[in-house]
Amino acid sequence: MVSQVISNLRCFPGCAKPVEYFQQMALLLSTILWWWPPSRFSVWSDAELMKSLNDMLKLDNYGKAAVLKLYSSIALCGHGTKKLLESGEVLEQMVQCMDNSHPHSVRIEGFKLAQCLAINENTGLQMMRLCCKPIIKAIISGMSELSSNSRKVSNDQMSLLEEACRLALITRWTGEHHIHLWKQGIDKILLDLLLNFRNQPYKHSMSLDEQIATAKEGLDANYLLVLRSYIWDILGWLAIHCGEDFHPESELYINILITCACLTFVDAIRKWHKIYEKDNAGVFRSESATRAVLMMIYSPCKYIASRTRTILSEILEPDGLEYLKTLVHFLNNLSSWTEFGMPDRLQIIIYLMGFACYSGLPQYQTWVVKRRGVKTLLALMRWCLSNDFHLERSSFAPHLHNAVCERICCWVSAEDWEGKDILLFYSLWGLAELIQHSLCIGNNQDRISCEMRHIEAQLVSELQDICTNSCAPGLQWYAAFILSYFGYYGFPGKHAKRIGKALNEKDDADIQLILANGECLSVHGVVLAIQCPSLLPPEVLLPGEVTSDDSSGRGSMETCRGFQKDIRLSAHVDHQALVMLLEYIYLGYLQAGDELAKKLRILAKRCNLQSLLQILCRKRPKWGTAFPSVDLNVALGPSGHCFSDVILEAKATELLGWTCHVCSLPRPHMHSHKVVLSSSCDYLRALFKSGMQESHLETIKVSISWEAMVKLGDCFYSGKLPKPPSGCLWNIMDTEEKLHELQPYVELFGLSEFWLMQDVQEACSDVIVSCLGSSRELSIKILHVAANLSVWKLAEVAATYAAPLYRQLCNSGELESLDEMLVEMASREDQVPKIYSPPSSR
Structure with missing residues (x-):
């Protein structure tokens, strides 16, 4: 059926059939794509169909809405989105369809398509880079839909306003679009939507009392209530991404917006039970308003933060102090509640954000500190960690619920910056701000120190664990920010901990840093070249191309191994500060007192280590910033070849066009570094230090394919195992193609068992089991491959997935190639996986 519909749509441009026929075909295909993900590949990969759809979109007819709707269904697939973004014409036509010269139905579908293309940060920012100004213009036009004399809003107008506001949530990501939104008067637009400001005769300047009176009157009018949560979110994002010296063109607009948000927040904490019982929608709007106030109080923009x-x-x-007492009492009791006796989750969140807001107000900070506010937030943080309580904001904010997200495929899921532990995030945010403020209030530093001295070691361990194990950058950043107040500066991570083993190892060091007093520090050039190139002179970073005609690679290795360099440093470089800086370069973090931290700031600034400098200066985390990590993958390229001192050679395979730019060794190989290999693999570490003949080998032959070795290199240098194709690209493969993709992971599984790399083995197991879960027909082939490689743990797992198919396999003859033992393994229908439990299906 899908192929027939595609065929009909391909030939439509230029045919004599009415446009209604095209509309029905396009809408039918769109519906199929919505409900049946496997059909999406055949659509977005059909170049002729995609061209026909684009041609139809250019025509001035009634088929535009149908094409845009079909494009939105194509964009449900991550690969389909990439295909649409590659076509500049599609984006150009989409933006044109969002213009007010088109009917509402076409404009709405244009906005919906843009939302689909911006379903995650990568594609959203890519779309904005390609056509930022036109999209911002369309958003402003859509949000300005109501004319100055509008009294009643039609359903079409309301739908258009909501879709434009939903697209305006791209403000959650930093970028050039923020600048254009301010230039286009986004503050005035938001105020118009909030208070119907365009129809009111207001003065150009107002006193604070007048602003409060105006805001109260406007909010009580309940104008466009359905849009309020969007307005608060957009306002909060605009504030949190503002520059420090930003100043709005009109102070009046932003001041009234701030006033409205503050009034809504105070009303929420003052009348919680009344709101909860009588106006559930009002509770959700209060959450958005409270969040906006929190973001504005801690906005990088001095003007917005000060005015808020x-x-x-x-x-x-x-009555502010009375409200605060209520918040503190509520939060102090929270840790004693069980999961079944908890209060409403929105109440918890609003009160927690409210507590963080109070912590930013000078007149309440002393009271909060004296009432052990730090202890309150510590208890809440631990309650979140111990109860494994996960709460994502989209689960309780209706305006963020998007049915599209429930139908997507082939998207790499990435958590929002604040992550899925929103209570933990707000607890850490509040704790960070409260500790920072506490140290600025009289002698409270001593009070905080006494309060925390007996729990400092445990707290530091808990925060480092968040940095290491959390997937949410916001949680990691605030944990690192708090750690800086205990003398720990940097960004702990699992891979950095491995590389840090080499910090005091001199065996493989190839550079000596010589201070003015003659003291020397031995370091590894490859680590410095990637992590802190400013410490190395240009001739070390670019020593010239290393080549050799020796097919064994020996000439290249001798050149690299003989590459030793003494680097003399300025007399201004302090020895202790340099030692700590090297600790950061290798481990990702360091421990230092305040005096040493001052010296490190100077060194970090000269070395252009901006992330370290930020944490040394204890600057608030910048919203949306990725959490720094040690990634040495670049060292496998040209920038690391001059430091290579060992070659990993894969087993002989036929690779067409194989060449090496460093040597003429004909077999697939990887120019590696002993310091990285020994840090990542205990087996290789022991081998290099054994003193046996093998420890001096310039080439280590590894019995895995080149495809598996590439993945092994990623594990060693970045600490991450690349994933095989997924979604549509995986589903369209036949069994042999899938086996080809999966076999390198089987090889790595076997090697990691022999080389004692448990993390790599578990990562490979997760990939293999996930693939077997979605493609059980692979199980018998994986069983065969695993048995040939003597990887019996994995063979048992594959046999478990093959067992339910045993009779079918017998009838098909696929078991004839297996020996009796493997056939017996696959026949145990009652067996369950003994080694690893299957993760969620692909």
Whole structure:
């Protein structure tokens, strides 16, 4: 059926059939793609069909909405989105369809397509890079849909406004689009949608009392309530991504917006039970408003942060302290509640954000500190960690719920910056701010120190564990930020911990850093070249091309091995500071007192280590910034060849076009570094240090294919195992193609068992089991491959997946190539996996 519909759509441009026929065919195909993901590949990979759809979109007819809807269904597939973004014409036509010269139905579908293309940060920012200004213009036009004399909003207008506001949530990512939104008057647009400001005769300047009165009157009018959560979110994102010296063109607009958000927040904490019982929608809007206030209080923009603190402080009078006592009492009791006796989760979140807001107001900070606010947040943080309580914001914010996200495929899922542990995130945020403020209030530093001295070791361990094991950059950043107040500066990580083993190893060091007083520090050139190239002179980083005509690779290795360099440093470089800097370069973090931290700031600035400098200066995390990690993968390329001192050679395979730019060794190989290999693999570490003949080998032959070796290199140098194709690309493969993709992981599984690499083995197992779960027909082939490689643990797992297919396999004759023992393994229908449990299906 899908192929017939595709065939009909391919030939439509230029045919005599009415446009209604095309619309029905396009809508039918769109529906099929929505409900049946396997059909998507055949659509986005059909170049002729995609061209026909683009041609139809250019025509001035009634088929535009149908084409845009079909494009949105194609974009449900991550690979389909990439295909659409590759076509500049599709984006150009999409933006044109969002213009107010088109009917509402076409504009709405244009906005929906843009939302699909911006389903994650990578594609969203790619779309904005390609056509930022036109999209911002379309968003502003859509949000300005209501004319100045509008009294009633039609359903079409309301739908268009909501879709434009939903697309405006791209403000959650930093980028050039923020600048254009401010230039286009986004603050005025938001105020118009919030208070119907365009129809009110307001003065150009107002006192704070007048602003509060105006805001109260406007909010009470309940104008366009359905849009309020979007407005608060957009306002919060705009504030958190503002530059430090940003100043709005109109102070009045932003001031009234701030006032409205503060009024909504204070009303939420003052009348929680009333709101909860009578207006559930109001609770959700209160969460968005409270979040916006929190973001504005801690905005990098001095103007927005200052005005928010001033306005909120005024609105809180005279009952602000009473509200605060209620918050503290509520949060103090939270850790004693069980999962079944917990209060409403939105109440917890609003109160927790409210507590963080209070911590940013100078007149309440002393009270919070004296009432052991730090202890309150510590208890809440530990409650979150011990109860494994996960709560994602989209699960309780209705305006963020998007049915599209439930139908997607082939997307690499990435957590939002704040992650899926929103309570833990707000606890860490509040704790970070409170500790920072506490140290600025009189003698409270001593009080905080006394309060934490007996729990410091445990807290440091917990925060380092968050840095190491969390997938959410926001959680990691705030944990690292708090650690800086205990003298730990940097970004702990599992891979960095492995590389850190080489910090004091001199055997493979090829560079000596010589200080002015003659003291020397032995280091590894490859680590410095990637992690801190500013410490190395240009002639070390670019020593010239290393080549050799020796087919054994020996000439190349001798050149690299003989590459020793003494580097003399300036008299201004402090020995202790340099030692700590090297600790950061290798381990990802360091421990230092305040005096040493001052010296390190100078060194970090000269070495252009911006992330380290930020944490040394204890600057707040910049929202949306990736958490720094040690990744040496670049060293496998030209920048690391001059430091190579060992070759890993894969088993002989036929690779067409194989060449090496460093040597003329004909077999597939990898120019590697003993310091990285020994840090990542205990077996190789023992081999290099054994003193036996093998420890001096310039080439280590590894009994895996080149494809497996590439993945092994990624594991060694980045600590990550690349994943095989997934989704549509995996589903369209036949069994042999899937086996070809999976076999390198089987080889790595076997090697990691012999080389004692448990993390690599578990990662390979996760990949293999996931693939077997979605493609059980592979099980008998994996069983055969695993048995040939003597990887019996994996053979048992494959046999488990083959067992339910045993009779079918007998009838098909596929078992005839196996020996009796393997056939017997596959016949045990009652067996269960003994080694690894299957992860979630692909």
